[in-house]
Amino acid sequence: MDETVELGVELLEHLEDEQLSLSDAIDRIETVTTDPHVTREILDTAELRGVIEREDGIVRPTGGAYVSFRSExxxxxxxxxxxxxxxxxxxxxxxxxxxxxxxxxxxxxxxxxxxxx
Structure with missing residues (x-):
C-alpha cells in the first residue's frame, strides 16, 4: 500500500492543472487505486507534504513538477x-x-x- 500511496502522491505532484475539482483529482487517483481509503491517504499525504492545497472542493497542485513526455x-x-x-x-x-x-x-x-x- 505504501508504494501505491507514493505513486499517487507523485502523480498529484506532476499534474499540470492550476487547479481541479476534488472529483477530477479523484479521477486521476483512480488510475492508481480505486480503494477509497487509499485515495484518502493519497490526498492527505499529498496535502501534508505540501504537494497540493485543498479548499472548498478544489485541489491546487503546488509543485510545478511536470511530466516530461520526452524523458518520463x-x-x-x-x-x-x-x-x-x-x-x-x-x-x-x-x-x-x-x-x-x-x-x-x-x-x-x-x-x-x-x-x-
Whole structure:
C-alpha cells in the first residue's frame, strides 16, 4: 500500500492543472487505486507534504513538477488496457515516476491524467 500511496502522491505532484475539482483529482487517483481509503491517504499525504492545497472542493497542485513526455513517458507496443478509460490499446504510454511505473494509458488518456488536456 505504501508504494501505491507514493505513486499517487507523485502523480498529484506532476499534474499540470492550476487547479481541479476534488472529483477530477479523484479521477486521476483512480488510475492508481480505486480503494477509497487509499485515495484518502493519497490526498492527505499529498496535502501534508505540501504537494497540493485543498479548499472548498478544489485541489491546487503546488509543485510545478511536470511530466516530461520526452524523458518520463515510455511507449510500448502490445495488447494493453488503458488504466483510465478501459479501452483496448496497441500502444501503451507509461509514466516513469521515482515511485514506480504508471500505466498503460492511451495517447489521449495520458494527456488527461497528467493535466495536459
Amino acid at each position: 513517458v515510455v511507449q510500448r507496443e502490445g495488447e494493453f488496457t488503458c488504466r483510465r478509460c478501459g479501452a483496448s490499446i496497441s500502444t501503451g504510454h507509461f509514466v516513469q515516476f521515482d515511485a514506480g511505473e504508471h500505466g498503460p494509458f492511451g495517447s489521449s488518456c495520458i494527456r488527461k491524467v497528467t493535466g495536459r488536456e
